[in-house]
Amino acid sequence: MTLRQTLLATAVLSFASFGSAAAVELNISCGTVGKGQELCKEAVAEWEAKTGHTVNVISVPTSTTDQLALYQQILGSGSDDIDVFEVDVIWPGILGSHLLDLSPYTNGAEEDHFDAIIENNTYQGKLVAMPSYTDAGxxxxxxxxxxxxxxxxxxxxxxxxxxxxxxxxxxxxxxxxxxxxxxxxxxxxxxxxxxxxxxxxxxxxxxxxxxxxxxxxxxxxxxxxxxxxxxxxxxxxxxxxxxxxxxxxxxxxxxxxxxxxxxxxxxxxxxxxxxxxxxxxxxxxxxxxxxxxxxxxxxLGGWQLAVSKYTKNPEEAADLVMWLTRKDEQKRRAIEGSYNPTIVSLYDDPEILEAAPFIGQLQDTFSNAxxxxxxxxxxxxxxxxxxxxxxxxxxxxxxxxxxxxxxxxxxxxxxxxxxxx
Missing domain, CATH: 3.40.190.10 (Periplasmic binding protein-like II)
Structure with a gap:
């Protein structure tokens, strides 16, 4: 059984505990290059099975310049058209005033990630995005x-x-x-x-x-x-x-x-x-x-997941972000899509290093980008x-x-x- 199948089976079995919760519908933008959207959709499906909620994966322009312009338009108008955004490493300072503080929802998970990225994602004292993956040219x-x-x-x-x-x-x-x-x-x-x-x-x-x-x-x-x-x-x-x-x-x-x-x-x-x-x-x-x-x-590149502060379902949207950025999911993305983890301990994972050897060999490149x-x-x-x-x-x-x-x-x-x- 593959890692993804194991996670999905576990998620389905755990759904019973959520049976009485009212289902919500969320919209997320994620994955515009490589296997990004495919991997995102798979992980989203696991979360849907786990929670009973529904998530629509929204297609956005591949150009990061065009993406930012679109997000600024959506967030600037106070729209809830998208609940969860995938944001570039340079955007927390630009979009931060429109993003939800995720600190109440992390249970300390941010301590496992590279300190510099968590600092980057902190806007006016608020953790406005969780790291999904990091990279460098x-x-x-x-x-x-x-x-x-x-x-x-x-x-x-x-x-x-x-x-x-x-x-x-x-x-x-x-x-x-x-x-x-x-x-x-x-x-x-x-x-x-x-x-x-x-x-x-x-x-x-x-x-x-x-x-x-x-x-x-x-x-x-x-x-x-x-x-x-x-x-x-x-x-x-x-x-x-x-x-x-x-x-x-x-x-x-x-x-x-x-x-x-x-x-x-x-x-x-x-x-x-x-x-x-x-x-x-x-x-x-x-x-x-x-x-x-x-x-x-x-x-220095890399992408984060953030929640719009205009969402009608902040708790569910934040839970989705935490699911998509957790250790098991970062490991799967590294193995299947060669997306660099932001969780420090994964750089010693033998399965990741076998699938994408350069992740370990070029760690200095990513650390000093x-x-x-x-x-x-x-x-x-x-x-x-x-x-x-x-x-x-x-x-x-x-x-x-x-x-x-x-x-x-x-x-x-x-x-x-x-x-x-």
Whole structure:
């Protein structure tokens, strides 16, 4: 019997104790990439069987930028259209005033999670979201192709570009004209903020705005990082990457048409599925350094579950959140979907490490990931990110160079900040 079947059987047996409770209907948004929605629906079904309540899983846009705009519209109007939201790691400070304090419903479960994530999810002293999974940007690569051409794993971005070009050209000559060296997320949306922040931080160029709220993005290291990234377009990355989100990148890589891919941990389980053309041919490592004096870094990601304070059923909605973020469910998601747990003890679980070895091997990457400046910029973060990814997109598109683009960006950020964030 699988872990999920065991949990479901236990849930069904326990339903008798809830038999006299009045059933409610909830709406939840969850899982927009990879196996996320499938796993969410399975866990929701278990909770329905356990409680007798009904849950509708609502489809929302895959773009995190579009999701946030939708959630701000729903919550800003005081609507109860969605009871439980899946929220990005950067959103508690943006949406916190509209979210329920979950502290009365946790029974201390938050103590099992990474302290930094719990702190991130605390808004004005209230725990407004429970962690579901954490992640950081990673580099996926075709280990079979590196072996074929006797090339090492790249340690710097320049080495990645050189290796990508060598293998790309050789594979095209061998007959795969669709082969590209590197795919990633370069559409003008939140995903590009993550990718570009990784490039800049790897060159020791900071994180756009520092922890004290100072605007730091206009510096020589950031210029060097973005000028280098601009050279990839049309050489090792297709022009179309300028419109790629996560699943677009994964589609190219998993079809066997890219040497390297930047993506989140969820892509591992899908690359190893039975119908994947690259099953058994993929390696995962930390993203490259900016240079010999640079550092390996990945943007901090991850998702949480939060309850709208406008819900008509706060107790049931909070109970659903606790069910979906508990230890057994995080273990199942790690094994079946390669979603990184936020519960510390699971990083020593042998079943998880067998299913997704990189979770243990790259724990430092997840622990030391570079955070987007959402805490420093507060409610203005969305404006900051929007200005940043649009500037980077113009640099990648060749409409401006990094020096001019970052100088303009600094002026824009100063206007957004005015006298304070």
């Amino acid at each position: 990673l580099l996926y690569y075709r280990k079979d192709l590196l072996e074929k051409y006797d090339l090492p794993e790249p340690t710097t971005w320049q080495e990645l570009a050189d290796t990508a070009k060598t293998i790309q050209d050789a594979e095209r000559e061998a007959g795969n004209e669709k082969m590209w060296g590197f795919v990633y997320q370069a559409k003008a949306y939140e995903g590009l903020t993550c990718d570009a922040l990784e490039w800049i931080d790897s060159f020791n160029g900071g994180s756009i705005v520092n922890a004290e709220g100072d605007i730091t993005v206009n510096n020589p290291n950031a210029v060097e990082a973005l000028d280098l990234a601009a050279t990839w377009i049309g050489t090792i990355a297709p022009e179309g990457v300028l419109n790629y989100q996560e699943e677009d990148s994964r589609g190219v890589f998993q079809s066997g048409n890219a040497v390297f891919m930047r993506n989140w941990p969820y892509a591992w389980a899908l690359s190893q599925s039975e119908d994947s053309p690259v099953k058994g041919k993929v390696g995962v490592m930390a993203l490259p350094k900016g240079g010999e004096d640079g550092k390996q870094t990945g943007a 570079v955070a987007r400046p959402s805490r420093a910029t507060g409610a203005n973060y969305n404006k900051v990110s929007n200005a940043f990814y649009n500037t980077v997109h113009e640099i990648l598109s060749g409409k401006t160079d990094a020096e001019a683009g970052l100088a303009d960006l600094e002026r824009d950020l100063k206007r957004i900040k005015r006298r304070g964030w």
